[in-house]
Amino acid sequence: MKLILKLKSTFFNILKRLARNYVPRGVIFIIDVCISIFAAQATFFLISSVGNGSLKFIHLDWEFLSLVVIQVLFFIIFKSYAGIVRYTGFKDSIKQLQTTIATVTALILINELIFRVYGTKMLVNGGAIIYGFIVFSLLFLFRVVVKRAYQLIHADSSYTKAYILGTSLADVALAESIISDSRTSFDIVGFISELTKLKKTRILTLPIVTLDQLEHKNIRGGTSVIVSSQKLRELAPEESNILNKLLELNLKIYKLPDLQDWNGESISSEIKKVNLEDLLQRTPIKLQKEKLKSIYNGKVILVTGAAGSIGSEVVRQLIPFGPKKILLLDQAETPLHHMSLELESNHPNLNFEKVIANVRCYKRLEAIFDEFEPDVIFHGAAYKHVPMMEANPVEALDVNFLGTKNLTDLAVLFKVSRFVFISTDKAVNPTNIMGASKRSAEIYIQSVARDRSIQTRFITTRFGNVLGSNGSVIPHFKKQIENFGPVTVTHPDITRYFMTIDEACQLVLEAGAMGNGGEIYVFDMGKPVKIIDLAMQMIRLSGFVPYEDIDIIYTGLRPGEKLYEELLADKENTLPTHHQKILIAKASYDFDSEKLILLKNFQNQICNNNVLKSIEILKKLVPEYSSFTEETRQKNVI
Incomplete structure (x- = not known):
């Protein structure tokens, strides 16, 4: 049993090492050609089954070779093999569809031309359509299977189950992007509505819940919440209790920066933990750049x-x-x-x-x-x-x-x-x-x-x-939290700008x-801002519960x-x-x-x-x- 487990572990490690490198385009091209050959054989087999009744499993005459050559030609024209298979998405499916439609259209036109000159056809026109359906399905299925296998190979047991804060079109688009990201470390389990009454209960087949439901009905499926930077800014100061409530529920909060601030290749790599600065919820500054430049x-x-x-x-x-x-x-x-x-x-x-x-x-x-x-x-x-x-x-x-x-x-x-x-x-x-x-x-x-x-x-x-400047209270609190407290505040009523x-x-x-x-x-x-509130927010952002996991004590002015x-x-x-x-x-x-x-x-x-x-x-x-x-x-x- 130990030997089997060891062999299994070795096998997956080899797969992971192989998966780190991109498969050469030439290999993808050969696989696509093999898929088109199989699709062509399947097409001729289906046509033979409804013809004179004599089934022909292998078809290697000029009609078959012509079909494959035409398909290969359009592979090269559209470069449908050039994408990275593990990142297959909507654009890749469109490219495969374009290649297939072009091939089927060419087959029908060449078919008609040959028929007018020689009085015969490579295959019936309906067969070209059948071939297009088969080859597109197989090409796309191959890419989906590879993408899913890559995700499984790289799957981490520490996948973070997360909600999306909000139900707007932008929030739904954010959820779709994370779900379709092959390198995501987040498992989206639902949406959190900022409203108390829901007009609908599901989006993308995922449940919509309210803060009250999370707090009182114990229906938690996630441990984290993802929010866009735009929504962080939209939350008015008087509504900041939304974020505070999420922290009080021991939900970790993550944010997706604005698009211009992205540095990585995938959306999930851009998602970062919310910090104290984000909770200030201040309006962005608009500088007079031309005047400053002068x-x-x-x-x-x-x-x-x-x-x-x-x-x-x-x-x-x-x-x-x-x-x-x-x-x-x-x-x-x-x-x-x-x-x-x-x-x-x-x-x-x-x-x-x-x-x-x-x-x-x-x-x-x-x-x-x-x-x-x-x-x-x-x-x-x-x-x-x-x-x-x-x-x-x-x-x-x-x-x-x-x-x-x-x-x-x-x-x-x-x-x-x-x-x-x-x-x-x-x-x-x-x-x-x-x-x-x-x-x-x-x-x-x-x-x-x-x-x-x-x-x-x-x-x-x-x-x-x-916030965060040398000698400020934030690094001081951070060190105290890292040492598991206590966090020291000079006075319960002390406030600072x-x-x-x-x-x-x-x-x-x-x-x-x-x-x-x-x-x-x-x-x-x-x-x-009351310093005691700031201390409590920092403790919650660190994943602890104030006064339970980490104590807060007052030391005097x-x-x-x-x-x-x-x-x-x-x-x-x-x-x-x-x-x-x-x-x-x-x-x-x-x-x-x-x-x-x-x-x-x-x-x-x-x-x-x-x-x-x-x-x-x-x-x-x-x-x-x-x-x-x-x-x-x-x-x-x-």
């Missing part, structure tokens, strides 16, 4: 913090607009190396420079400006971890304020056309050093932008948390192109952490722009001579590493900054 095309563009999550995405977003050169500036050697390898692999024709530098070093930056003469600057280099900056306030001020000041001053000196500063929502009514340091940088940029004789256009962009990395960077490019100088652009972040983030300061109002997701924050900051002196003193105290004096001046520059008591801060200072 701003960035042919320019030398400096991106600071280019190895970080935001900076690297800004670089990727800039590439389609054809910059003359991109300067990747960062102090982190290894991440910058990885970024350069990515660009060399994906964009071999891109002209870029890897620049190791620290934005705190004015002389080093000056040498870079002198050598490369950048036209546009995207300044993303910053310290951003709130608790760490609370313990190291001078470092936060040195990088976030002085680093920005260095770049600002050099942009003016070298007459850079545009300077885009990437700020944060934590700069609004800041309760921590990180937010206050970014606000002080905003103030300095605005103080310089007030001088209308300066050619540089200074633009500040302000947005909230970016979120957007995806690509969305944030696209808006940065758009704002950078529209600014006239001195504006603070605020991005539409949608609705704030960290130093400098707010319950709620704000995008606009109390004394600010907004003006619309041509882009619905970008608003201008009109600040009421009063730049008198005293404030300008404070900025100068602020720089000196930071350079002198005087923590208390620096914070004292910072509070005067940013009066809305409310921090811990000085005693608490002195304990935290390193």
Whole structure:
């Protein structure tokens, strides 16, 4: 018995190895010729059976040979043997039908011609039609059998039983495509209707079920749900409970990307697991590509913090607009190396420079400006971890304020056309050093932008948390889930604004192109998200049940952490722009001579590493900054 099982396993392994390679066209051609010979013999046999009654099983005279030659000729004309048999579909059946119809038509015409000249026929006209029916059926059956055998050979016991979300024509087409895909790893078992009442109960012979039926009637046949990217976008925020319900039912959710984003050969290879970014359900951004190209095309563009999550995405977003050169500036050697390898692999024709530098070093930056003469600057280099900056306030001020000041001053000196500063929502009514340091940088940029004789256009962009960025809560939760918990949330009511990395960077490019100088652009972040809801969604997306498989615990607010983030300061109002997701924050900051002196003193105290004096001046520059008591801060200072 063991020997038989071993031989069986060896046989299937050999078949799998053979099936990995495509069968040569010549072999398919020979098989098709053999099928046509068999069909011709079968036709002559049937004709003989209704003739004089004498059955003739083998027919090898000129009539038979003529029929086969005509069929082979049309095989070559239509190249019906050229397709890959394992991927047989509707188009292949049409090609076989065209070949057969052409052969039958030719047979009838030649038949009539021979009859008029010689008074005889190869076969009766009805026989030509019988032959066409037989040969088409056998040719198509051969391809279907090979396709099915390939599927069985490669069949995996881990086939995923899945529903399709929706019953529209697009959803039905999606199901048909997956079912007909020879390399699919999904077994479609039905459709999930978004309606509570059904007009029909089956599509493609598969059942249609509602969410209520899945939840209450225990009729589950699938473990997963497939949804198109278009439908993900169509689901309005108030309807997001559909996806949440599916997750609560422990159904894994997969999505099919838009056609232009496909990379593989089959539809099933494009189906990916839904991630947290997909659940944001935000409307896609429409960029003014022509305007952006006119701003960035042919320019030398400096991106600071280019190895970080935001900076690297800004670089990727800039590439389609054809910059003359991109300067990747960062102090982190290894991440910058990885970024350069990515660009060399994906964009071999891109002209870029890897620049190791620290934005705190004015002389080093000056040498870079002198050598490369950048036209546009995207300044993303910053310290951003709130608790760490609370313990190291001078470092936060040195990088976030002085680093920005260095770049600002050099942009003016070298007459850079545009300077885009990437700020944060934590700069609004800041309760921590990180937010206050970014606000002080905003103030300095605005103080310089007030001088209308300066050619540089200074633009500040302000947005909230970016999903998946370095140091964000998402990678933190992911690691905790991989370790089976517990997932730690600071407070049950804490909320944050979120957007995806690509969305944030696209808006940065758009704002950078529209600014006239001195504006603070605020991005539409949608609705704030409760961190506890985010944690529960991530647990469910990972296939676990919150509080059962993985626990969630509360650890209390960290130093400098707010319950709620704000995008606009109390004394600010907004003006619309041509882009619905970008608003201008009109600040009421009063730049008198005293404030300008404070900025100068602020720089000196930071350079002198005087923590208390620096914070004292910072509070005067940013009066809305409310921090811990000085005693608490002195304990935290390193």
